Amino acid sequence: MVVAAIKEVNSRNIMIFGANGMLGHALRDVFPHAILLGHRDVEITDEATVRKVILKERPSVVINAAAYTDVDGCEDKEEHANAVNGLAPGYLAAACSESGAILVHYSTDYIFDGSRMDYREDDVPNPLSAYGRSKLLGEQSIQKNTHNYRIIRTSWLFGGHGKNFVDTILALSHQMPRVKVVNDQIGKPTYTVDLARKTPEIISREPGIYHITNDGVCSWYEFAGAFIPNAVPCSTAEFPRKAKRPAFSVLVNSKTTPLRHWSHAVKEYVLSKEVI
Numbered sequence: 001m002v003v004a005a006i007k008e009v010n011s012r013n014i015m016i017f018g019a020n021g022m023l024g025h026a027l028r029d030v031f032p033h034a035i036l037l038g039h040r041d042v043e044i045t046d047e048a049t050v051r052k053v054i055l056k057e058r059p060s061v062v063i064n065a066a067a068y069t070d071v072d073g074c075e076d077k078e079e080h081a082n083a084v085n086g087l088a089p090g091y092l093a094a095a096c097s098e099s100g101a102i103l104v105h106y107s108t109d110y111i112f113d114g115s116r117m118d119y120r121e122d123d124v125p126n127p128l129s130a131y132g133r134s135k136l137l138g139e140q141s142i143q144k145n146t147h148n149y150r151i152i153r154t155s156w157l158f159g160g161h162g163k164n165f166v167d168t169i170l171a172l173s174h175q176m177p178r179v180k181v182v183n184d185q186i187g188k189p190t191y192t193v194d195l196a197r198k199t200p201e202i203i204s205r206e207p208g209i210y211h212i213t214n215d216g217v218c219s220w221y222e223f224a225g226a227f228i229p230n231a232v233p234c235s236t237a238e239f240p241r242k243a244k245r246p247a248f249s250v251l252v253n254s255k256t257t258p259l260r261h262w263s264h265a266v267k268e269y270v271l272s273k274e275v276i
C-alpha cells in the first residue's frame with residue numbers, strides 16, 4: 001500500500017513550501033521531483049505571491065512544511081505567529097481550492113491542553129500557548145478555504161537539518177557529567193523521515209485530520225535515556241519556560257497503521273549522525 005501510494009503520488013506534480021526546514025528536508029527525499037520552495041523563494045504570509053506561485057505551476061498536491069516553530073518565541077511574537085501559522089495556511093488553502101490541488105499541512109499536539117491521557121483526531125482542542133493557538137488558527141483557516149485538505153498533526157519532531165531535542169541532548173551529554181531532563185511531560189517522539197514517508201499514503205486517503213507520530217509513549221527523560229547514558233530526571237518546575245506545554249500530549253492515530261516505535265527510529269537517527 002505504501003509503495004503504491006508513493007508511486008502514485010510521485011507521478012503527480014508536487015510543490016513543497018518550507019522545503020529547507022527539518023521536515024522539509026525529509027520530504028525532499030520522499031518527493032525527489034517536487035518543486036521546492038524555501039523562505040527565500042516565497043514568503044507565505046504574502047497572499048498574492050502564494051496565489052501567483054500556485055496558479056502558475058498548478059501542482060496537484062501542495063505540501064506546507066513552513067511554519068514559525070519557536071514555541072517560546074511565539075509568546076513574544078504572537079502576531080507574527082498568527083500571520084505565519086494561522087493566516088498563511090488559509091492563503092495556501094484558497095489557492096489550492098482555486099487551482100484544484102490537494103493541500104497537505106502539518107499541525108501539532110500543542111493545540112491540546114494535555115489534561116487528558118490521549119487525544120483522537122476529533123477531540124476538542126484547547127491550546128495553552130501562543131504557538132498552539134496560532135497552529136489551531138491555521139487548521140481553521142484551511143478548513144474555511146478548502147475541502148480538499150489533509151491536516152497531519154504530529155509531535156516532538158526530530159531529524160536532520162533542524163534544531164531538535166535529540167541533537168541538543170547529545171551535545172549536552174558530551175559537555176556535562178549529568179543532563180537533567182524533564183520527566184513530567186509525556187508525548188510521542190516522531191522521526192521526520194518516518195513522517196515524510198507516511199505522507200504519500202495520507203495524500204491518497206480521504207480529506208481530513210490525521211494524527212501521525214511514531215508509536216510508543218514516553219517522557220522527555222525516557223526519550224533522552226534511549227540515546228544518552230547520563231540523563232537524570234527533573235520536573236518542569238525546575239526548567240521554567242515562557243510557553244506552557246501540555247503535560248500529556250499523546251496523539252492517538254485512529255485512522256491508519258502506526259509508524260514504527262520511536263525507540264527504533266531514534267536509534268537509526270543517532271546512528272546516521274555517527275556515520276556522518
Ligand SMILES: NC(=O)c1ccc[n+]([C@@H]2O[C@H](COP(=O)([O-])OP(=O)(O)OC[C@H]3O[C@@H](n4cnc5c(N)ncnc54)[C@H](OP(=O)(O)O)[C@@H]3O)[C@@H](O)[C@H]2O)c1
Pocket residue numbers: 018019020021022023024038039040042043044045064065066067068069084106107108109135154155156157158161162163
Ligand atoms: N518541530 C516539532 O517538534 C514539531 C512538532 C509538531 C508539529 N510540527 C510542525 O511540523 C511542521 C514542520 O516543522 P519543522 O520542525 O520542520 O519546522 P522548521 O525546521 O522550523 O522549518 C520551518 C521552515 O519554515 C520556514 N518559514 C518560516 N516562516 C516562513 C514564512 N513566513 N514564509 C515561508 N517560509 C517560512 C522556515 O524558514 P526560516 O528558518 O528561514 O524562517 C523553515 O525553513 C510545522 O508545521 C510545525 O508546526 C513541528
